[in-house]
Amino acid sequence: MALSEIYGEASAQTGNYARYGVEFVRGSGVHLYDAEGNEYLDFLCGLGVTSLGHCHPAIVEAIERQSRELIHTSNLFWTPPAEQLARALTDRSFASNAFFCNSGAEANEAAIKLARAYAHGNGSNAREIVVLERAFHGRTMGALSATPQEDKQAPFTPLVHGFKTVPNDDAAAMTAAVTPHTCAVLIEPVQGEGGVFAIPDDVLIAAREACDAVGALLIFDEVQCGLGRSGSLFAYEQTPVVPDVMTLAKALGGGLPIGAMLAAEHCAGALQPGYHGSTFGGNPVACAAACVAFDLLADAELQSEANELGKYLAERLSAHGSVQGRGLMLGVELDQEIDAKQVVSDLLNEHRVIANATGPSTLRFLPPLIATTEDADVALTALAQAIPS
Numbered sequence: 001m002a003l004s005e006i007y008g009e010a011s012a013q014t015g016n017y018a019r020y021g022v023e024f025v026r027g028s029g030v031h032l033y034d035a036e037g038n039e040y041l042d043f044l045c046g047l048g049v050t051s052l053g054h055c056h057p058a059i060v061e062a063i064e065r066q067s068r069e070l071i072h073t074s075n076l077f078w079t080p081p082a083e084q085l086a087r088a089l090t091d092r093s094f095a096s097n098a099f100f101c102n103s104g105a106e107a108n109e110a111a112i113k114l115a116r117a118y119a120h121g122n123g124s125n126a127r128e129i130v131v132l133e134r135a136f137h138g139r140t141m142g143a144l145s146a147t148p149q150e151d152k153q154a155p156f157t158p159l160v161h162g163f164k165t166v167p168n169d170d171a172a173a174m175t176a177a178v179t180p181h182t183c184a185v186l187i188e189p190v191q192g193e194g195g196v197f198a199i200p201d202d203v204l205i206a207a208r209e210a211c212d213a214v215g216a217l218l219i220f221d222e223v224q225c226g227l228g229r230s231g232s233l234f235a236y237e238q239t240p241v242v243p244d245v246m247t248l249a250k251a252l253g254g255g256l257p258i259g260a261m262l263a264a265e266h267c268a269g270a271l272q273p274g275y276h277g278s279t280f281g282g283n284p285v286a287c288a289a290a291c292v293a294f295d296l297l298a299d300a301e302l303q304s305e306a307n308e309l310g311k312y313l314a315e316r317l318s319a320h321g322s323v324q325g326r327g328l329m330l331g332v333e334l335d336q337e338i339d340a341k342q343v344v345s346d347l348l349n350e351h352r353v354i355a356n357a358t359g360p361s362t363l364r365f366l367p368p369l370i371a372t373t374e375d376a377d378v379a380l381t382a383l384a385q386a387i388p389s
Ligand SMILES: Cc1ncc(COP(=O)(O)O)c(C=O)c1O
Pocket: 047, 102, 103, 104, 105, 106, 108, 136, 137, 138, 139, 188, 192, 193, 221, 222, 223, 224, 225, 249, 250
């Protein structure tokens, strides 16, 4: 039966996604397979999630093992996988504590609430949060309010109050925007959705200094750029600053839904009992998968191989336009205003290579960190054919 007869307008799911006419039934390593057994090279990774490839055996094993032992309790009780994951994340980062939830948007909601609670706990009325142009922090109301993109926000007004937007490349504007009313500055160190853009160091330094001057928190959203995606375990490690709070999700669970908000010692305590929560947050199966995924993602050899592959890809992608990004988080602003959506569609339908478009002429590649130069060559050959000459 044709996919259009099963899905399309006949689908029982809400219509909030413009899906492609492909249905995947299986994944293994860098590949996805449809019901006919056709193989697709996944250079998008479920939007930055399957960084270790599909159905990594060690992650599958962890999920199987944990799901035979304990699937859910609630946050009224301690469970070993959540504590183990919190320790692994805090041992490897600036943070002293982790809060677990189920997605990137939820992690950002927690960070927004932490920042306001921190100010509140300090007896301050500061409630404003400074965000950057072209930011993307998620679709829930708080995270959406921190996402200054007209098309995403307009249908959902009124938004949460208190977000102030500054250009993403202007250090002086950042300094001027932070005032005694500011409780936080929220930044993706490498922006991913409106193109791929690494925030300049001087903007990050200005944000850090301005936060310190008024006692506000610097929050890094590393939901997409973290966990090895942009060339180091955490993106902040390549910048001249250390944040107070960091949010993670996407690759953290090796494909299972999990988000985390990590906070430094001086502010982690702002979320007191009863201030915030999530029924499924810290789920034992998700945390068991994440423990294994994080261990693999933190491997220095994987990091350096992924970095090399990033350079290899970036160099060759530059034949098609200007390349932006870091590590394996790459955007290509195509020459001559070529329609990126059409290129993505040709890549998928004619060449069975998965990428996406983040702007009218901007392509984005988020290959798995385990991809090889041979995989990259397959994608590059397909791209050369998909781009109209
Ligand atoms: C930087 C960033 N923050 C937050 C989110 C939202 O994450 P989620 O879709 O898991 O809620 C995304 C998703 O693309 C993202 O790229």
